[in-house]
Amino acid sequence: MEDTVNAAAERIRAAGAGPARPARDPVNLPMIRNWLEAIGDRNPRYEQDGLAPPAMTQVWTMRGLHPAADPTDPLSAMSAVLDQAGFTSVVATNCEQTYHRYLRDGERVEVRSRLVDVSGPKRTALGEGWFVTTDSTWYVGAEAVASMTFRVLRFRPPGSVAATPASERTAAASDVLRPVVTRDTSFFWAGTAAGELRIQRCGRCGRLRHPPGPVCRQCGADRQDHLVARGTGEVFSFVVHRHPPVPGRRLPIVVALVELTEGVRMVGEVLGADPAQVRIGAAVRVDFVRVDAELTLPAWRLLP
Amino acid sequence: MIVAVGVVLPELRIPVTPTFVITTAVATRDFQDVHHDRDQAVRRGSKDIFLNILTTTGLVQRYVTDWAGATAMVHRVAVRLGAPCYAYDTLVLTGQVTQVSSTGCVVAVVGRVAGGDHVTGQVEVGRLP
Numbered sequence: 001m002e003d004t005v006n007a008a009a010e011r012i013r014a015a016g017a018g019p020a021r022p023a024r025d026p027v028n029l030p031m032i033r034n035w036l037e038a039i040g041d042r043n044p045r046y047e048q049d050g051l052a053p054p055a056m057t058q059v060w061t062m063r064g065l066h067p068a069a070d071p072t073d074p075l076s077a078m079s080a081v082l083d084q085a086g087f088t089s090v091v092a093t094n095c096e097q098t099y100h101r102y103l104r105d106g107e108r109v110e111v112r113s114r115l116v117d118v119s120g121p122k123r124t125a126l127g128e129g130w131f132v133t134t135d136s137t138w139y140v141g142a143e144a145v146a147s148m149t150f151r152v153l154r155f156r157p158p159g160s161v162a163a164t165p166a167s168e169r170t171a172a173a174s175d176v177l178r179p180v181v182t183r184d185t186s187f188f189w190a191g192t193a194a195g196e197l198r199i200q201r202c203g204r205c206g207r208l209r210h211p212p213g214p215v216c217r218q219c220g221a222d223r224q225d226h227l228v229a230r231g232t233g234e235v236f237s238f239v240v241h242r243h244p245p246v247p248g249r250r251l252p253i254v255v256a257l258v259e260l261t262e263g264v265r266m267v268g269e270v271l272g273a274d275p276a277q278v279r280i281g282a283a284v285r286v287d288f289v290r291v292d293a294e295l296t297l298p299a300w301r302l303l304p
Numbered sequence: 305m306i307v308a309v310g311v312v313l314p315e316l317r318i319p320v321t322p323t324f325v326i327t328t329a330v331a332t333r334d335f336q337d338v339h340h341d342r343d344q345a346v347r348r349g350s351k352d353i354f355l356n357i358l359t360t361t362g363l364v365q366r367y368v369t370d371w372a373g374a375t376a377m378v379h380r381v382a383v384r385l386g387a388p389c390y391a392y393d394t395l396v397l398t399g400q401v402t403q404v405s406s407t408g409c410v411v412a413v414v415g416r417v418a419g420g421d422h423v424t425g426q427v428e429v430g431r432l433p
Binding site: 059062 | 334335357379
């Protein structure tokens with residue numbers, strides 16, 4: 001895919017500027033007035049002197065409500081290639097316009113554009129995408145009156161089907177990352193399977209510890225037992241996981257470090273939570289997610 | 305009007321109503337649905353309709369000429385776009401003179417919305433011949 005995009009970019013770039021595209025209408029006062037009114041620009045100069053506001057330059061050559069496909073336009077051509085490749089959304093990122101003089105009422109402009117650069121694929125806050133840069137020059141006859149460098153990001157909206165390979169879309173028990181169950185931790189997983197949240201306790205001094213381990217940090221004893229936690233606690237800290245994708249999961253998910261009422265801390269997903277609702281200190285109660293006969297994961301739910 | 309490096313332009317607050325988003329989009333001949341059709345904008349992943357780039361460029365230009373006066377001539381407007389400016393946002397434009405020459409000056413402009421910087425840019429302005 002990347003090669004296809006790069007090859008197309010090179011071909012379109014090498015072709016240089018497309019043919020001049022004339023504005024649909026000459027520079028005219030009714031459109032200037034609409035623009036001044038909508039933008040809230042009270043500068044009297046434009047109407048008095050029959051001048052167009054410079055920021056209207058591009059307006060004159062906009063294509064209208066039902067633009068015809070224009071394969072000779074470099075940006076349209078490049079956009080079509082990226083659209084095909086699944087980069088269907090577009091957002092403008094940079095626009096730099098230089099005005100050599102102001103346009104006058106009645107003048108007819110035309111524009112010529114060329115592709116300057118296509119770079120990607122890049123990971124952006126909006127999703128994976130390509131930056132496409134074009135240069136355009138507006139002419140009245142042979143006179144260049146304004147120029148523009150314009151950059152857009154064409155991106156694949158996150159969550160779109162094409163963005164997620166089929167292998168990552170199915171939630172199956174086989175996809176879940178499974179904990180390694182050892183002699184030290186088996187009591188914990190036996191507990192979750194039985195609907196109990198068990199906390200390891202030192203068999204000598206009684207200190208609670210989590211995650212489970214072979215030896216007490218306080219007294220050094222290697223005897224241990226456990227107690228069953230009440231299953232309540234508070235969010236001590238949390239992250240909102242948006243990327244990378246998690247097999248079988250729809251992102252974002254919230255993963256919290258919960259401080260149990262008994263005092264130890266434990267990591268788990270906050271189920272069904274709107275990330276905006278989760279707060280440090282929020283009260284939570286344990287829940288159990290049964291993955292299959294061997295594995296049940298502890299998780300958390302916000303208490304109202 | 306005093307022109308010197310560091311001079312701060314008066315702040316401009318624009319209540320961005322749906323009417324504002326739609327009329328400016330149409331006045332700039334931009335008929336993309338995300339600028340006038342809320343349902344479509346939401347379907348495409350936005351929270352509401354939002355300003356189009358030609359309008360943002362126009363507002364940045366207007367902000368500087370409001371200050372520079374009717375005889376100002378804008379030579380260049382360069383903008384970088386950030387957070388979308390949605391309907392019901394308040395767009396707050398601020399600016400400061402960053403360069404002065406015998407022929408004009410450069411003003412750095414920032415347009416902020418609730419979601420962050422909508423636009424940052426520079427406007428180079430002189431006098432109409």
